[in-house]
Amino acid sequence: MNDVYRRWRLALLVVWALLGLLVVLFAGFLVYRRF
Amino acid sequence: MSSPMGRKRPHQYYTYITTQDDPNYWWIAGWILAFPFVVVINAVWQAGTAAVAYTSGVTAGLGFGANPEPLPARRPVEGLGEPAYTQYLFGQAWRDVTHTVAVALRNQQDAIKVEFGRVAKLHFHTPQDESAAGRRNVIKGMALVAGGALGFLVADLLVVVTLLAQAALMGLLWVGGIVVIYTLRGADSALLLIRGIRITCPHCYCHVPYPGYRCSECPALHRDIRPGRFGMLHRICRCGMRLPTLLMLGSHRLQAVCPSCDQDLEESAGHAPEVVLPVFGATVAGKTQLLAAVTLAAEAVLSRSGGTVEASDEYARAWYRQVHDIRKRGTRVTKTPVTPQPGIALTLRTASATRHLKMFDAAGERFRSTNRVQELAYLRRREDRPVIVFVVDPLSIPKLWESLGEEQRRALEPMRAATSPMSVFEGTVPALHGMRAETEKARVAVVVTKADLIEEQIKAARVGANDSIRDWLAGPLEQGNLVRAIGHEFHSARYFLTDARLDQPAVSPSVETFVKWLLAERKVRL
Numbered sequence: 001m002n003d004v005y006r007r008w009r010l011a012l013l014v015v016w017a018l019l020g021l022l023v024v025l026f027a028g029f030l031v032y033r034r035f
Numbered sequence: 036m037s038s039p040m041g042r043k044r045p046h047q048y049y050t051y052i053t054t055q056d057d058p059n060y061w062w063i064a065g066w067i068l069a070f071p072f073v074v075v076i077n078a079v080w081q082a083g084t085a086a087v088a089y090t091s092g093v094t095a096g097l098g099f100g101a102n103p104e105p106l107p108a109r110r111p112v113e114g115l116g117e118p119a120y121t122q123y124l125f126g127q128a129w130r131d132v133t134h135t136v137a138v139a140l141r142n143q144q145d146a147i148k149v150e151f152g153r154v155a156k157l158h159f160h161t162p163q164d165e166s167a168a169g170r171r172n173v174i175k176g177m178a179l180v181a182g183g184a185l186g187f188l189v190a191d192l193l194v195v196v197t198l199l200a201q202a203a204l205m206g207l208l209w210v211g212g213i214v215v216i217y218t219l220r221g222a223d224s225a226l227l228l229i230r231g232i233r234i235t236c237p238h239c240y241c242h243v244p245y246p247g248y249r250c251s252e253c254p255a256l257h258r259d260i261r262p263g264r265f266g267m268l269h270r271i272c273r274c275g276m277r278l279p280t281l282l283m284l285g286s287h288r289l290q291a292v293c294p295s296c297d298q299d300l301e302e303s304a305g306h307a308p309e310v311v312l313p314v315f316g317a318t319v320a321g322k323t324q325l326l327a328a329v330t331l332a333a334e335a336v337l338s339r340s341g342g343t344v345e346a347s348d349e350y351a352r353a354w355y356r357q358v359h360d361i362r363k364r365g366t367r368v369t370k371t372p373v374t375p376q377p378g379i380a381l382t383l384r385t386a387s388a389t390r391h392l393k394m395f396d397a398a399g400e401r402f403r404s405t406n407r408v409q410e411l412a413y414l415r416r417r418e419d420r421p422v423i424v425f426v427v428d429p430l431s432i433p434k435l436w437e438s439l440g441e442e443q444r445r446a447l448e449p450m451r452a453a454t455s456p457m458s459v460f461e462g463t464v465p466a467l468h469g470m471r472a473e474t475e476k477a478r479v480a481v482v483v484t485k486a487d488l489i490e491e492q493i494k495a496a497r498v499g500a501n502d503s504i505r506d507w508l509a510g511p512l513e514q515g516n517l518v519r520a521i522g523h524e525f526h527s528a529r530y531f532l533t534d535a536r537l538d539q540p541a542v543s544p545s546v547e548t549f550v551k552w553l554l555a556e557r558k559v560r561l
Contacts, residue, residue, distance in 0.1 A: 004108050004271045008123035009097040009131065016093060016201050023197045024086070 066174040073175060077182025078189065081150060085190030088146040089197075092139025097131060106134040111273040118255035118273045119265040124212045126264075128205055136198065143194075147187055154179045216262040223261065223281045231308045232282075233418055235393055237348070237378030239296035240412035246291035246300055252276040258294060260286055282306065301347035301380035307389035310557045313413050316426030317452035317459045318399030321484035321535060323368045325426055325546070326379065326394045327358045328535035329553075332546040333383060333392065336554075340385055347380035347391060354379050358537070365538035373398045375410060388559050399452065402459050408466035415472040422556055425460065425521070427483045427508075428452035434512045435492060447488060457517045464524055478556065479525040483508070486545060487534040500548075504530035 003009070091100060098105030108127060111118050121127065158176025227233075234243035247258040253274040260270065262280045269277045269284075279285040287306035290299055312329070314322045334344045346352040361368060379394040393413075401407040408414070414423065429435050431452040436444065467474050483504060486493060498507045508530070509518040521528045529552060534543040 003098055003105060004120050004275065005123050005127050005131075006098065008128070009105070010099070012128070012131070013094060013097050013099060015204065016197075017090070019200050019204060020086075020090065020197045023193055023200060027193055027196075 063174065066172065066178075070174060070178045073178035074182040074185065077179050078185035081183045081186025082190040082193075083186075084146055084150065085143050085187050086193065088142040089139045089190070089194050092142035093135045095142075096135030096138035104138060106130055113273070117257060117259065117265050118250070119257060119278075120271040120273070122212070122264055122266045122270070124205075124209050128208075132202065132205060139194075143187070143191075147183070150183050151180065154183065212267060215267050219262040219267065219281060223283055226283055227305070231419065232305055233309055234291075234300065234305050235309060235311055235378070235413055235416070236293035236296060236298070236300060237350070237380050237393055237395075238298040239293060240375075240378070240395070241293065241295040242412075242417065243293055243295070243300065243304075245294075246304055247294050247297075248278065248286055248289040248291055249299075250274060250276050250278060251289055256292060256297075260289075299348065301351070301382075301391060301393075303347070303382065304391070307382075307391055308557065309418075310383070310390045310392045310422075310553065310559075311395070311413060311416060311418070312392065312422065312424060312553065313395040313411070313416075314424040314426055315397070315402050315408075315414075315459065315463050316399060317402070317428060317431060317454035317456070319370075319450065320399060320426045320428040320431070320452045320459075322399070322426045323371050323396050324535045324537070325424075325482060325484055325533060326396055327361065327368050327537055328533070328542055328546040329394065329550055330355065330358050330379075330381065331362065331537065332542040332550040333381065335542050336547050336550050337383060337385060342383065342385035345382045345384070347382045350377045351380045355381075362537045367537075371396055371398045373400050378413065383554075383559070385559060390554075390557060390559055399454070399459070402463045403454070405462070405466040405469060408463055409470045412470075414467055415470045416477075417473065419476075420526070420556065421473075421477045422480060422553065423477050423525075424480045424482055425456075427456045427481060429483050429485060429489055429492075429512075431455050432508075432512050432514060434514075435489065438492060439489075450485070450488070456514065457520075460517060460520060464520075474524050475526055477525050479521055479528045480531060480549065480552070481505075481508075481521060481528055482531045482533055482549060484533050484535055486532045487536055487543075493532065498532060501530045504532050 094100040095102050095104050096106070097103075106127075108120060111120060154176050157170055158172050158179070160171060234246060235241070236243050245259070245261060247256055248260045249256055250272040253272060253276070255272050255274065257270070257272070257278065260278065260280050262268070266278075266280050268280060270280055272278055278289060282305045287303045291301075291304035292298070293300055312326075314326065316322050330344070336342075337344055346355040357368075376396055379396070381392040381394075383390045383392050395411070395413045397411055401411065428451065430447055430450065431454065433455070436451070439447065464474065481504075496507050496511055498504055505518055505528070508514040518528075531545065531549045531552075533545040533549060535546055536543065
């Protein structure tokens with residue numbers, strides 16, 4: 001299928017992945033600080 | 036043994052109290068001690084599994100990974116609105132968010148089902164089920180269930196936070212997109228203003244605020260290609276072709292279309308400033324002949340400084356061929372039809388500048404009627420210092436005509452305009468006022484034509500450049516009223532005396548002088 005939004009979706013995926021990583025790292029940091 | 040109550044099966048009694056002598060005592064004690072550790076380890080593991088399931092769901096939902104399931108893009112409906120796909124942030128992105136979350140949550144549910152199914156099958160099966168005999172461990176199973184539940188809960192908390200962050204990011208991108216759109220539109224408009232770019236339709240003569248564009252691959256017409264909800268820097272046509280949205284990004288390479296009459300504008304419309312050259316004058320005054328000579332003079336003047344002249348559309352190409360043909364054969368231009376004629380669009384290129392020269396010709400009969408003049412919308416121009424050309428046939432000035440000999444008059448009679456310059460002026464200027472043309476801001480070029488036919492009279496009157504032509508008209512030719520009216524009506528007037536013969540080896544310097552003045556007025560350095 002010719003996906004006309006492929007570039008945008010790829011960009012979004014990359015940004016979301018970085019965002020998810022950031023959330024996980026932040027959560028890990030909070031746990032580390034708590035204990 | 037049958038029970039006293041008539042039950043067929045005996046009661047079975049279980050006890051969980053074991054003694055150290057029991058072989059299971061240390062096994063059970065060990066698993067009870069390991070219980071919290073198993074819970075924590077499995078919670079971390081299952082949180083990771085859930086995060087991976089969510090991530091793979093998002094990846095698949097966006098059309099990537101091993102099992103992509105992207106949401107199909109909504110195709111533009113033919114004949115309804117712009118023939119382009121909506122820009123990602125202004126439609127598809129929000130649909131993608133809900134779709135990816137749905138796919139991701141489904142993935143997570145599947146992962147949860149698999150995990151709990153595996154634990155149940157391994158540790159909570161009935162004694163009769165022999166499939167996992169010997170591996171049954173209720174304590175471990177309970178720890179795994181507790182750990183799994185905790186892990187999924189933690190993962191989902193993280194997912195909710197991530198989702199909120201993703202939605203916030205989308206919102207920011209959306210706002211950013213709107214800011215980018217209006218910034219680009221503003222920058223494009225500012226650039227057009229700074230460069231003094233305006234577009235006049237050569238067919239309907241209307242000012243074109245912004246042209247529509249045809250797709251380079253299909254016949255789709257994009258009426259408003261500028262940055263908007265169909266694209267910021269580019270838009271995607273319904274045929275899949277990427278089209279630039281701004282003149283500064285290259286949309287001038289597409290075929291521009293007038294939004295008023297839907298006819299094609301000249302090539303590269305809007306890429307360079309226009310030099311609009313409307314002419315008015317009596318029938319047979321020599322307007323078309325002058326424009327033909329202007330074409331050849333522009334070619335000569337520009338080629339000397341390394342520049343070029345090109346026809347910008349099919350009509351201009353035909354005109355260009357016709358002018359060169361007339362020059363070769365030594366004939367004269369034909370009478371301009373009374374019906375409105377398209378403007379002649381030429382692209383003038385010098386080493387430092389490009390200009391779109393648009394020459395608007397009209398039959399002299401039009402300048403006898405106010406209504407017919409007002410149909411010529413190109414006369415109502417709002418640009419800075421517009422130029423308008425008033426073509427004067429000296430043969431139609433009674434004083435000059437009377438000064439000619441009988442034989443000369445007989446020979447020149449067919450070439451003489453029947454209407455005097457003052458009559459044409461008086462017929463045209465009120466019409467210009469009627470159409471709210473800002474004549475007080477316009478520069479008028481009064482071009483006295485047919486100099487080749489009255490060489491003797493010119494020599495005798497010692498007529499040379501600008502001022503001497505005006506004085507000649509106002510003095511010996513008794514056109515003082517006309518000269519004063521021109522000075523009163525327009526911002527300024529410049530007088531030219533031209534010999535627009537096309538059959539000469541070279542274009543007359545008098546026409547070149549006019550072209551050079553015109554180019555200088557439009558800030559073109561040669």
